[in-house]
Amino acid sequence: MRYGKMAEAKFLRRVNRFTAFVELNGQEEMVHVKNTGRCKELLMEGARVFLEEADKEGRKTKYSLIAIYKGDMLVNMDSQAPNQMAAEALAEGKIEEIGEVDFLKREVKFGNSRFDIYYQKGEQKGFIEVKGVTLEEDGIAMFPDAPTERGTKHLRELIQAKEEGYEVAVLFVIQMKGVKEFHPNEERDGKFTEALRDAAAAGVKILAYDCGVKEGKAWIEEKVPVHLR
Numbered sequence: 606m607r608y609g610k611m612a613e614a615k616f617l618r619r620v621n622r623f624t625a626f627v628e629l630n631g632q633e634e635m636v637h638v639k640n641t642g643r644c645k646e647l648l649m650e651g652a653r654v655f656l657e658e659a660d661k662e663g664r665k666t667k668y669s670l671i672a673i674y675k676g677d678m679l680v681n682m683d684s685q686a687p688n689q690m691a692a693e694a695l696a697e698g699k700i701e702e703i704g705e706v707d708f709l710k711r712e713v714k715f716g717n718s719r720f721d722i723y724y725q726k727g728e729q730k731g732f733i734e735v736k737g738v739t740l741e742e743d744g745i746a747m748f749p750d751a752p753t754e755r756g757t758k759h760l761r762e763l764i765q766a767k768e769e770g771y772e773v774a775v776l777f778v779i780q781m782k783g784v785k786e787f788h789p790n791e792e793r794d795g796k797f798t799e800a801l802r803d804a805a806a807a808g809v810k811i812l813a814y815d816c817g818v819k820e821g822k823a824w825i826e827e828k829v830p831v832h833l834r
Contacts, residue, residue, distance in 0.1 A: 606686060606689045606823055606824065607822045608657045608821045609657055609658060609660060610658040611655055611656065611658070611671070611820050611821045612629060612655070612656045612658060612668065613653065613654070613655055613656075613820070614628055614629040614634070614636075614653075614655075614656055614668075615627060615628040615651060615652070616649065616650060616651065616654045616670075616673065617650060619638065619648050620635075622638070622641040623638055624636065624637060624638060624666065625638050625648065625670060627654055627656070627670070629656070634667070634668065635665075635666055636656055636667075636668045636670050637659075637664075637666045637669040637670065638669075638670050639669050639670060639671060639682070639683040639684055639685060640682045640683065640684040640739065641684065642739065642749075642750050642751060643750050643751050644682060644750065646675070646740065646741075646742075647673050647675055647682060652673050652674055652675070653673070653674040654670055654671075654672065654673045654674075655670075655672040655820040655821070656668035656669060656670055656671060657669045657671045657821075669683075670682070671683050672818060672820060672823075675741070678741075678781055678782070679781065679782075679818045679819070679820070680739055680741075680780055680818065681780040681781070681816060681818045682739050682780065683823075684737055686737065686778075686780065687737035687778035687780065688721050688722075688735050690816065690823060691721065691722060691733065691735045691776055691778055691825065692711055692722060693824070694814070694824070695709055699825060700776070700825075702774065702810055702812055703724070703726075703731070703733070703772075703774065704726065705726065706724040706725065706726045707724075707727065708724060708725040709722055709724040709725075710722070710724075713732070715732060715762060716762050716765060716766075717762065718759050720732040720733065720734050720759070720762075720763075720766075721733060722735065729772050730770075730772070731771055731773060731774070732766050732772075732774075733774045733775070733776050734759050734760075734763060734773075734774075734775050734776070735775075736748050736749075736756065736775065736777050736778065737778050737780055738777050738779045738780060738787070738813075739780050739781070740790065741784055744784055744785040744786075745784065745785065745786055745787070745788055746777070746779040746781075746784040746813070746815075746829065747787070747788050747789070747790040747793075748787075748789065748790055749793055749794050749797060750790065751793060751794075752793065752794045752796075752797070753794060753797055754796075756797050757794075757796050757797045757800045760775065760800040760801055760803070760804045760809070761800060763775065764803065764804055764807045764809060767807055767808050768807070772810075773808075773810065774809060774810035774811070774812055775804065775809060775810070775811055775812065776814065777811075777813040777814075778814060778816060778825060779813060779814065779816060780816050780818065780823065781815065781818060782816065782817060782818060782826065783815075784829060785829075785830075786813075786829060786830040786831070786832055787813035787829050787830070787831050788832050788833075789801050789833060798833075801833060802834070805833055811833065812828070812831070813829040813830075814826065814827060814829060815827050815829050
């Protein structure tokens with residue numbers, strides 16, 4: 606996926622889940638943060654950030670924070686990006702475990718959930734739930750960075766869909782390059798971790814892919830090993 610007009614700035618401080626201040630062209634500027642997660646290990650004072658200039662009039666903020674450097678690693682932290690990247694990669698046949706599809710649609714309801722991607726290939730119908738990952742420690746990517754009841758509910762619904770004959774998967778889109786493997790974050794959310802293990806045991810595919818990230822674009826790139834225990 607590609608972004609519009611970009612600008613580089615220096616991160617100053619986060620105000621709340623949605624807004625932060627950066628230093629842009631020598632001036633303090635309030636920006637929209639496109640990720641409501643904690644992201645404390647990313648949003649450090651002085652970090653280099655990349656902003657997308659908004660193309661809508663009447664917005665409270667002129668820019669949205671899209672990506673940030675964590676040391677030498679550029680991390681895309683746009684929480685809307687993983688779904689788009691996943692749809693693009695799936696359409697191009699880049700998700701090896703799914704393969705070529707004939708049809709895909711985003712945001713499709715099943716039971717009491719709305720899954721991110723529905724697809725068809727031949728007679729097979731399937732669902733994919735996409736989770737963006739921005740938390741990394743010592744080369745290990747982890748999800749979630751905060752408890753997620755909604756995420757746990759999605760996993761239980763995926764198990765139900767599998768029982769009803771759908772091909773189902775959880776795709777963890779690691780929004781950076783350079784990680785060695787993916788683990789569920791049991792310390793932050795034991796219930797989600799348990800549900801993920803249950804889903805794997807029920808036949809739900811647990812997939813993780815890293816991303817190529819540049820200041821104005823991001824794309825799904827390579828498969829990353831998943832370790833559930």
